[in-house]
Amino acid sequence: MDISLKKNKTDLFIVIIATLVVVFFVVINLFYSNSNDNIISVYYNNNVIHTMYLNIDEEYIMEKESFPLLLDKMVIEVKDGRVRIKEEESPKHYCSIMGYQSQKGTSIICAPNSVMVVIEGYEDTGIDWTPGGVANDN
Amino acid sequence: MNKKVSNFIIIIIMSFVISSCSNVSSSNSEYQVIEKYVPNAISEEGVVVTPFNTTISLTMFNSKDINEYFPLFEKEILKLHKYFDRYNYYIDENGKRINNLKVINDSYGKNEEIIVDNELYDLLSLSLEMTRLTNGYFNPTLGRLIDLWSDKFFIIPTENSDPESTLIEEALKCSVNKENINDVIVLDPIKKSVIFNKIENCNGNAIISLGAIAKGYAIEKAKNIVENVPSLIDGGRSSLVATGINPNPARDTWNLGVLTPYTAINLGVLSIKGELTFSTSGDYEKCFYITNPDGSLTIRHHILNPNTGYSENYYRSISLLSNGNAGVIDALSTALFNINDFSLVNEIIKNVEDFYYLDIEVLFEKEIIIDDKKRINVVANQKFWNLMLDDSISSVVNKIDILE
Amino acid sequence: MTTKMMVRYGFLLALSVILSYVEYLVEIPILFPGAKLGLANAVGLIVLYYFGIKYFSMFGILRVLLSAILWTGFGINFFISISGTLLATIMTILVAKYTKASIYGISISGAILHGLGQVIMVAILYQTLYMLTYVVFLIISGIITGYLMALIVASLICRMPKIVN
Numbered sequence: 001m002d003i004s005l006k007k008n009k010t011d012l013f014i015v016i017i018a019t020l021v022v023v024f025f026v027v028i029n030l031f032y033s034n035s036n037d038n039i040i041s042v043y044y045n046n047n048v049i050h051t052m053y054l055n056i057d058e059e060y061i062m063e064k065e066s067f068p069l070l071l072d073k074m075v076i077e078v079k080d081g082r083v084r085i086k087e088e089e090s091p092k093h094y095c096s097i098m099g100y101q102s103q104k105g106t107s108i109i110c111a112p113n114s115v116m117v118v119i120e121g122y123e124d125t126g127i128d129w130t131p132g133g134v135a136n137d138n
Numbered sequence: 139m140n141k142k143v144s145n146f147i148i149i150i151i152m153s154f155v156i157s158s159c160s161n162v163s164s165s166n167s168e169y170q171v172i173e174k175y176v177p178n179a180i181s182e183e184g185v186v187v188t189p190f191n192t193t194i195s196l197t198m199f200n201s202k203d204i205n206e207y208f209p210l211f212e213k214e215i216l217k218l219h220k221y222f223d224r225y226n227y228y229i230d231e232n233g234k235r236i237n238n239l240k241v242i243n244d245s246y247g248k249n250e251e252i253i254v255d256n257e258l259y260d261l262l263s264l265s266l267e268m269t270r271l272t273n274g275y276f277n278p279t280l281g282r283l284i285d286l287w288s289d290k291f292f293i294i295p296t297e298n299s300d301p302e303s304t305l306i307e308e309a310l311k312c313s314v315n316k317e318n319i320n321d322v323i324v325l326d327p328i329k330k331s332v333i334f335n336k337i338e339n340c341n342g343n344a345i346i347s348l349g350a351i352a353k354g355y356a357i358e359k360a361k362n363i364v365e366n367v368p369s370l371i372d373g374g375r376s377s378l379v380a381t382g383i384n385p386n387p388a389r390d391t392w393n394l395g396v397l398t399p400y401t402a403i404n405l406g407v408l409s410i411k412g413e414l415t416f417s418t419s420g421d422y423e424k425c426f427y428i429t430n431p432d433g434s435l436t437i438r439h440h441i442l443n444p445n446t447g448y449s450e451n452y453y454r455s456i457s458l459l460s461n462g463n464a465g466v467i468d469a470l471s472t473a474l475f476n477i478n479d480f481s482l483v484n485e486i487i488k489n490v491e492d493f494y495y496l497d498i499e500v501l502f503e504k505e506i507i508i509d510d511k512k513r514i515n516v517v518a519n520q521k522f523w524n525l526m527l528d529d530s531i532s533s534v535v536n537k538i539d540i541l542e
Numbered sequence: 543m544t545t546k547m548m549v550r551y552g553f554l555l556a557l558s559v560i561l562s563y564v565e566y567l568v569e570i571p572i573l574f575p576g577a578k579l580g581l582a583n584a585v586g587l588i589v590l591y592y593f594g595i596k597y598f599s600m601f602g603i604l605r606v607l608l609s610a611i612l613w614t615g616f617g618i619n620f621f622i623s624i625s626g627t628l629l630a631t632i633m634t635i636l637v638a639k640y641t642k643a644s645i646y647g648i649s650i651s652g653a654i655l656h657g658l659g660q661v662i663m664v665a666i667l668y669q670t671l672y673m674l675t676y677v678v679f680l681i682i683s684g685i686i687t688g689y690l691m692a693l694i695v696a697s698l699i700c701r702m703p704k705i706v707n
Contacts, residue, residue, distance in 0.1 A: 003638065005644065007644055008644050111188050
């Protein structure tokens with residue numbers, strides 16, 4: 001095979017193309033992360049173990065074998081711009097009862113499984129704090 | 139040629155490093171809302187325990203602040219959780235078991251002098267004072283009674299039945315009234331020790347439970363860590379301490395939501411500038427319902443009347459606003475939930491205000507039925523009356539009275 | 543293929559497998575966790591230079607297969623490795639045959655594609671686009687390790703006695 005051992009213009013060309021691709025991705029990343037209210041952080045035992053995006057449908061499955069603090073298998077679902085805990089084991093399944101969330105700054109907390117699903121970002125709704133305890137009368 | 143390619147590579151790396159650096163610096167000067175939760179503790183037996191059985195969090199408004207204060211905040215909260223936990227034992231850095239509430243409860247009736255850390259001593263002392271000031275409606279010796287009910291409560295109401303009335307009677311005999319409490323829980327201010335004496339007529343064990351005051355006390359202590367740095371300290375999403383001035387570019391007041399028991403209908407927004415303490419209790423936080431013989435439903439909730447052993451349904455919720463002392467406010471909101479007589483309510487609030495040099499405002503939500511529909515009567519102090527009322531409340535609020 | 547060539551090919555294959563194992567053991571985090579130096583690929587370049595495209599084409603795959611039989615097993619990592627190696631091999635052949643790139647350019651393109659191939663396989667297997675930001679790091683480390691490997695190979699070849707195909 002006739003391969004030259006001396007560096008030449010084509011090599012440079014290849015590097016330039018690769019660099020352009022890198023620049024392209026960096027630019028895309030910047031645009032993408034400006035809307036960082038799309039980021040969903042999944043916390044397990046207070047560490048972020050997975051990142052999801054509100055605008056990318058995904059089902060994230062956590063098995064008890066990999067995550068021993070879980071009571072049982074847990075499934076977190078992002079669909080149509082909303083996130084919810086789809087499947088989980090907890091007293092009366094109160095983590096999945098919360099249902100779909102889509103507002104930035106909201107968290108779904110599943111204490112019995114040491115899991116928190118936080119929609120990062122901040123949306124000024126004019127309110128800094130509301131009490132928890134789901135008001136449930138109709 | 140060699141040099142050119144290497145230079146190129148260096149430029150690529152540098153541009154990447156620089157672009158990631160600029161991301162970091164821009165976020166420091168921006169207004170961000172960053173909330174961090176206190177992680178779980180590990181008991182002596184290696185069991186994972188949630189602090190105060192709920193979520194405790196610190197919210198700050200830029201990454202520099204939260205990174206600086208959260209580690210200290212976390213350390214303090216976990217320390218206090220271990221002292222006040224009546225379900226688990228914990229060991230300290232030297233491997234020695236900490237004399238916490240569980241150890242004190244173990245010593246019931248044994249005439250043992252348990253030496254405790256300052257904060258636990260402090261909290262017990264505060265609890266005795268609050269028992270006196272609230273005419274016994276706040277009572278830290280209800281542990282046995284609480285245990286009869288606690289398994290039935292849940293954040294989504296389900297149907298259940300009351301505990302056996304004989305069990306309730308026995309449990310009540312094992313809780314003290316305000317006259318005897320200083321003889322049952324004997325505190326020595328010099329040795330910082332506690333003796334948990336036998337209660338007359340009590341069969342079995344009596345149990346001290348500080349659940350109605352511990353959370354508030356803890357977030358109050360945490361306030362000392364953050365001082366004037368703007369922050370929100372949240373205890374179980376029912377108690378709140380706000381410090382400093384809100385750095386939100388749109389407004390400088392803290393806006394707190396006040397709920398009604400009805401889904402998606404808020405009473406309004408309380409708008410306060412500067413440091414504040416806020417606490418809210420509702421019968422819908424932890425409850426179940428029983429079906430009465432006539433088919434109607436009655437809510438049973440977690441705030442028990444120390445006189446009857448059952449919860450009362452005078453109010454759907456109580457919100458308290460004050461300029462400090464979240465522990466006192468926590469205990470007060472528990473006590474007021476079981477008092478229907480407003481002159482007694484006013485008397486107790488005044489006693490507490492005078493004793494602790496506080497300004498306290500209160501808002502009660504009572505439910506009435508008008509034409510088969512549920513409506514809310516609001517009774518509140520002037521400051522609360524100024525809250526920005528939600529448009530949607532007109533459908534559920536019947537009237538708003540000022541509390542004199 | 544003469545016996546002599548077969549033996550040499552075999553040696554080079556074995557060498558490549560061993561280098562791959564050494565990299566796995568030592569795991570020097572060059573630039574980014576997961577990005578490897580690619581010593582095994584350097585051997586591949588030598589094969590390309592002396593044996594030509596046909597023999598090179600099977601070299602990478604054979605190396606991954608041998609490694610799998612010997613120590614990695616045929617699990618998830620195997621599929622990821624195969625994917626990376628396959629794409630790298632294809633790219634290397636295309637660049638070598640249809641462009642005027644020297645060994646440096648060939649090595650760099652191969653290195654970049656190796657990483658990309660792995661990321662693509664991960665994206666398929668785990669159904670996640672999370673790895674996209676990884677791509678940038680992989681391309682940069684590909685450029686650097688590709689260059690370094692080519693440098694090593696070039697200096698090696700200069701010093702090796704003339705080998706007749």
